[in-house]
Amino acid sequence: MNIAYYDAEQVERLLDYPGCIAAVRRAMRSLSESGKAQPLRQIVRIADKTMFGVMPGDLAAIGSFGAKLVSVAEDPARPGRARHRGVVVAYAADSAEVEAIADAEAVTAIRTACATAAATDALARPDARVLAIFGAGTQAETHIRALRHVRAFDRILLWGRSADSIAALAARLSRDLGIAVEATTDGQRAAGTADVICTVSGSAEPILFGAWVRKGTHVNLVGSSMLGPVEVDSALVAAGRYIADYRPGALAQASELAVARDAGLVTDDHVVGEIGEVFAGTLAGRESPGQITLYKSLGHVVQDLAATAYLHRRALSEGITP
Structure with a gap:
């Protein structure tokens, strides 16, 4: 064989x-x-x-x-x-x-970013033009490469803790893709400017907070794929229309959801469904222009x-x- x-x-x-x-x-x-x-x-x-x-x-x-x-x-x-x-x-x-x-x-590296792009296409506002990426590793690069295929972003912000690392990555992507990628260490400014946000850091503690996120923003929670690392605070989890890649997986292994649930801010019903249902037209994705939508990507085989x-x-x- x-x-x-x-x-x-x-x-x-x-x-x-x-x-x-x-x-x-x-x-x-x-x-x-x-x-x-x-x-x-x-x-x-x-x-x-x-x-x-x-x-x-x-x-x-x-x-x-x-x-x-x-x-x-x-x-x-x-x-x-x-x-x-x-x-x-x-x-x-x-x-x-x-x-x-x-x-x-x-x-x-590629399929995770492409799954995020597909979800963003279904959930982000059609007029979304500013993208913010929280993280500076491989997934930051592949997400920028993938997401430009579903929205005509005219501004891309790349957040990270190391000014040197994000500046180097932003410069390379700007050169390779022919688009302007702006490095920043100011997470609040990046989030407050963005129409679409992706957290791809795997951070153990929140790097994105609900108070920073504008109404109408779409947020992709990608970096934490098991219980433990928490990239966003519970206020953001509670504020958003929460859609999972696979609902049983999110209920068992989505760390940000578990923390918010343990705090009594949400229940299992907060996970309204799966992105596949949105693709099929059996579940509403974004319900209004001012709604915050959340896509939780744990990754599925x-x-x-x-x-x-x-x-x-x-x-x-x-x-x-x-």
Whole structure:
């Protein structure tokens, strides 16, 4: 049996942003419409700074099942930051054979941003023009690259604690993308100016506060994917129309929601539904121009399977032999 393997370089070349946005949008709609319970992400702590994550599941819409297997450990080249090393293993449902394996770090970086872009397209105001990114790592870059495909942003603000790091990233993205990316260490100013905000830092403590966010803003909560790290305060959680990627996952593993719930500010009913329902038209997304909308991205393996299937099809159509 010949199993296709795609390394990080091949993933980055084949997994284009517009195609991946469409693929994850279809995957999330299928997830919500299927009504089939999916296993939640399992995290095993190996050492103080090393975790092992297992994300199994299936996506009937494309006849695929499989899992993402990743280690999360500190990156020696970037002290204080982590890398996700591993693979996405996609099986063909009809034969139950492994069809493709892809570098998980590259897939995750792109598909997460594309899922955010799809959600933003559905939930942000049509006239949104200012984007603020809170964080300065890989997800900050991929989110800027992805979100420009769903809104015509004329201003992009990049927030981080290190002025030097964000200035360097902003300058590179401005040059590479031909758009103005402005670095700032003033989170309140960035949030108060933005129409769309993405938190992609993985911060242990809130970096974005409800008092900073204007009415009508759409906020994507992305950086915390397990109980523990909390990127935004409970006031913002309580103020927004809260839509999850996968509701059972959010109820069990969304840290900001858990903190607000433990404080008695919200209940499980605060999670009004899933983004796939919004895509399908069975759940209202934004209900009014002045409403604050929240999309909680924990990440789901159907996004990985859909992205891997898409890049595998592209490779086959282009005659690429991995």
